[in-house]
Amino acid sequence: MGGRNGKTILLVEDEAVIALSERMELEKRGYGIIMASSGEEAMESCAKRADIDLILMDINLGKGIDGTEAARRILKDRDIPIVFLSSHSEPEVVEKSEKITSYGYILKNSSITVLDAAIKMAFRLFGANKKIRKNETRQEAIISNINAVISIYDSDGILNYASPNIEKVLGWTSDELIGTEAASRIHPDDLEIFRNSLSVISKADGSKIKMEIRFLCKDSTYKYVSLTAANFMNNESINGILVSYHDISDRKKRERELAEKEELFTRLAEFPIAGVYILQDDRIVYANPGFASLFGYPPEDIIGKLRLRDIVSERVEMDRSEVRGEMAHRYCKGIRRDGATIDIELFENPISYRERPGRLGVLVDLAEQKSPRIRSIGEEGRRTFPDSP
Numbered sequence: 001m002g003g004r005n006g007k008t009i010l011l012v013e014d015e016a017v018i019a020l021s022e023r024m025e026l027e028k029r030g031y032g033i034i035m036a037s038s039g040e041e042a043m044e045s046c047a048k049r050a051d052i053d054l055i056l057m058d059i060n061l062g063k064g065i066d067g068t069e070a071a072r073r074i075l076k077d078r079d080i081p082i083v084f085l086s087s088h089s090e091p092e093v094v095e096k097s098e099k100i101t102s103y104g105y106i107l108k109n110s111s112i113t114v115l116d117a118a119i120k121m122a123f124r125l126f127g128a129n130k131k132i133r134k135n136e137t138r139q140e141a142i143i144s145n146i147n148a149v150i151s152i153y154d155s156d157g158i159l160n161y162a163s164p165n166i167e168k169v170l171g172w173t174s175d176e177l178i179g180t181e182a183a184s185r186i187h188p189d190d191l192e193i194f195r196n197s198l199s200v201i202s203k204a205d206g207s208k209i210k211m212e213i214r215f216l217c218k219d220s221t222y223k224y225v226s227l228t229a230a231n232f233m234n235n236e237s238i239n240g241i242l243v244s245y246h247d248i249s250d251r252k253k254r255e256r257e258l259a260e261k262e263e264l265f266t267r268l269a270e271f272p273i274a275g276v277y278i279l280q281d282d283r284i285v286y287a288n289p290g291f292a293s294l295f296g297y298p299p300e301d302i303i304g305k306l307r308l309r310d311i312v313s314e315r316v317e318m319d320r321s322e323v324r325g326e327m328a329h330r331y332c333k334g335i336r337r338d339g340a341t342i343d344i345e346l347f348e349n350p351i352s353y354r355e356r357p358g359r360l361g362v363l364v365d366l367a368e369q370k371s372p373r374i375r376s377i378g379e380e381g382r383r384t385f386p387d388s389p
Helices: 016-028 039-048 067-077 091-098 110-143 166-170 188-202 249-269 289-295 375-384
Strands: 009-011 030-035 053-059 082-086 105-107 149-151 159-162 206-218 220-231 242-248 274-280 284-288 322-324 326-335 341-353 356-365
Touching: 016 284, 030 039, 039 053, 039 067, 039 188, 053 067, 053 274, 067 082, 067 091, 082 110, 091 105, 091 284, 105 110, 149 166, 149 188, 166 220, 188 220, 188 242, 220 249, 274 289, 274 341, 274 375, 289 326, 289 356
Parallel strands: 009 030, 009 053, 053 082, 082 105
Antiparallel strands: 149 159, 149 242, 206 220, 220 242, 274 284, 274 356, 322 326, 326 341, 341 356
8 A cells, every 4th residue: 555655654653643643744745654553563564564665663652562672573574664753862762773773763743854854764775775785695695606715814814704605615604713813724734835925915905815725624624725815904895805715625636646647657667677658549659768678769760650560460379368358468579670579468458648548558578577477567557547648
């Protein structure tokens, strides 16, 4: 039941004469008016009617709950602007109402012009607050669903803000961390670089720094994060060091695994009695020094030029050849550059090399082999080099 201006006001007043007078004046101003004579009746009206846009609440309502208590209960279930009407101007009364809502406090002897202006101001303030809350909700949703954690520290490294998605990354809720020192959650081996970086960035407004450090998670494990920090101490909205970071634990794990594979590949390639090669598109794209020595070819005549069938004849002693899963194992004749032949044992497995399929092979000169067969080298190659260097 909106008035001419589309706004409906719940007028809560226990004095019938005052209520009627206020109603008439407000209706002249284009408002639709709903009446309530007690706090309980006001609560009931708010629960039943969704078309109420604002409440004019008298503080003293006779028997039953007073206006401030009625307002408190209404605001638990409904977001609505409430303007208090009262004949009291004592600071303690005004302060009590301000703790409940801050949309206005009007003395009853004020003119209708002042009352109307207060109502319009309350509507504008409510609309502005609603936009702010909507933006905050949108920003919160965005921040909560991005990978990067956003946080704000003071110059001493005390956390003042952390985005809710920190719980997804580190297990802690933002409330658990606010007011704590960042250094308390940094891995001891990374603590010096973190403190030095914080000291440097705190001295220059607008300065930025990046680092990779390990943060302590709630489950007592550490996660690697890539961290970017910027000094916004002089920015009134931030007033601190703005930090964003995201979890790079998976990347660090892959880097460690790759380093281990590279180290093992190097050891394998330097094996003194084995020739190691990688074959792609029927061409040898990698060969170790042992391979070059075994067949007498200089490196420049091998990579990208030599084919395996140029140096390995058809398999012999077929009854001793075998294939175990994807690993091929056979005994062959090798053909050296000078035309001489040698007896060799070959192990070969499929791999991925530089993001393309290939085969990793190990060749052993049987005449030189003095240790047990090195089948394990080929098998280890299958497990170790899906992305060999």
